[in-house]
């Protein structure tokens with residue numbers, strides 16, 4: 354597309370030169386010949402200082418909020434009011450606005466985005482709609498295989514979002530589900546997406562290092578609801594009352610008045626049974642997931658899928674066949690079958706903060722007849738060292754036995770982390786823990802310790818594919834480790 358045409362589409366004044374623009378990026382290192390480079394003034398550096406690099410790599414033009422340097426710009430320069438917005442608009446324009454050809458569901462909220470997104474994709478597919486996904490646990494095209502972007506993001510930058518949507522639209526996919534993080538909404542990564550349905554799970558304290566305060570966090574998150582023609586909102590979340598409402602439905606698993614309600618919730622060891630009362634009808638549902646909060650996630654996903662045409666029958670059948678989300682309350686199948694009479698129930702979960710560990714252990718306690726055992730570590734490096742003691746305290750308060758072990762200790766001595774966790778437990782007057790530094794040994798010990806009716810929670814690693822030790826990174830697969838440990842019981 355020629356620069357002049359792009360400028361017309363974005364209502365910008367075009368420079369005299371009119372090169373063909375083949376792509377767009379905000380990262381000078383990713384510039385390919387013919388690409389437009391969008392120079393963003395970031396929190397750390399000004400993208401303009403990489404203009405020479407972009408030119409050297411073959412950029413055809415630069416977009417930015419004003420050329421700041423004394424030397425003339427080496428390339429045609431287009432001034433824009435907001436560089437991040439321009440990045441998203443350019444990407445959508447160059448990819449042909451693929452979201453307009455898809456039914457797009459966006460999911461936002463502090464917790465539950467990944468689970469609700471995966472549930473929604475599954476229900477849409479069960480209703481016969483070929484559906485793609487863009488989530489923290491990777492992205493999926495119509496073949497359902499999970500792929501990963503090179504950098505780990507919940508919502509990647511706009512060019513990747515738009516390119517993925519184009520790939521989906523070009524391969525005949527009918528719908529797409531996107532997790533929209535608060536960073537994505539604040540930094541305009543999903544600005545040029547034409548949403549059909551927006552889902553609001555709930556808001557609680559997080560990412561205040563970036564947003565400053567809860568009010569600013571809320572303002573960013575609510576953009577998704579404001580931009581969609583239809584919303585699915587959690588009636589159990591007090592922030593919902595402050596959303597500006599257009600057409601919408603509400604849901605509740607907590608007994609609040611709502612369009613989609615769950616009643617008679619029964620937490621069973623292999624899943625959740627409940628009755629749904631909704632605009633689609635009243636029906637019994639079973640979700641093979643653990644964790645009462647997943648009833649809310651399921652209601653949200655059902656409401657979104659129903660809005661896109663799924664029937665009550667399709668929702669019930671689909672929900673019962675949900676395969677779970679990798680590393681989120683994932684029930685590990687034993688090598689000898691789904692429910693071994695001889696072994697414990699083993700769960701892999703991503704919980705790695707004191708509140709999420711508390712929630713995970715709390716919900717597992719409800720469905721554990723015998724002992725509850727947890728394997729938990731804490732990350733090293735700068736990542737919130739203050740949580741190590743509290744993790745030790747929560748683990749020993751809510752589990753019968755806690756095993757403290759490694760979890761990405763990076764450049765921090767492992768002994769230092771484990772001592773802090775043990776101090777958290779000791780400080781609360783508890784001794785129901787042991788320390789096994791090697792994570793594989795810790796998992797095997799926990800599984801050996803447990804018997805029928807017991808639950809082992811392996812917390813903190815979830816679906817992550819590496820384990821960072823002091824000075825080395827090794828491939829890691831927590832579910833496989835658990836399966837091997839269960840296999841050794843026979």
Ligand SMILES: CC(=O)N[C@H]1[C@@H](OP(=O)(O)OP(=O)(O)OC[C@H]2O[C@@H](n3ccc(=O)[nH]c3=O)[C@H](O)[C@@H]2O)O[C@H](CO)[C@@H](O)[C@@H]1O[C@H](C)C(=O)N[C@@H](C)C(=O)N[C@H](CCC(=O)O)C(=O)O
Pocket residue numbers: 379380381382392393394395396397398399400403505506507508509510534535536537540563
């Ligand atoms: C806090 C945050 O989100 N920061 C994002 C922000 O960084 P920044 O403002 O500091 O950018 P910067 O480093 O100053 O760079 C400014 C510009 O110069 C460019 N640049 C910079 C250096 C260089 O050598 N060459 C170059 O071209 C950059 O590409 C950028 O366009 O803009 C950058 C690109 O425009 C993003 O890559 C970066 O994401 C960082 C890497 C990040 O870690 N983000 C995380 C926190 C995030 O977004 N997480 C959420 C999930 C949160 C959750 O729910 O858990 C997500 O959606 O993944």
Ligand SMILES: Nc1ncnc2c1ncn2[C@@H]1O[C@H](COP(=O)(O)OP(=O)(O)OP(=O)(O)O)[C@@H](O)[C@H]1O
Pocket residue numbers: 462463464465466467468469489507554555646647649650681682702703704709712713
């Ligand atoms: N609806 C919910 N309300 C409260 N907590 C939830 C809810 N759903 C999930 N959780 C908790 O949050 C954890 C992460 O869930 P999930 O991955 O679905 O959320 P997320 O918003 O996508 O977070 P992330 O982007 O970090 O993956 C779960 O392990 C569970 O402990």
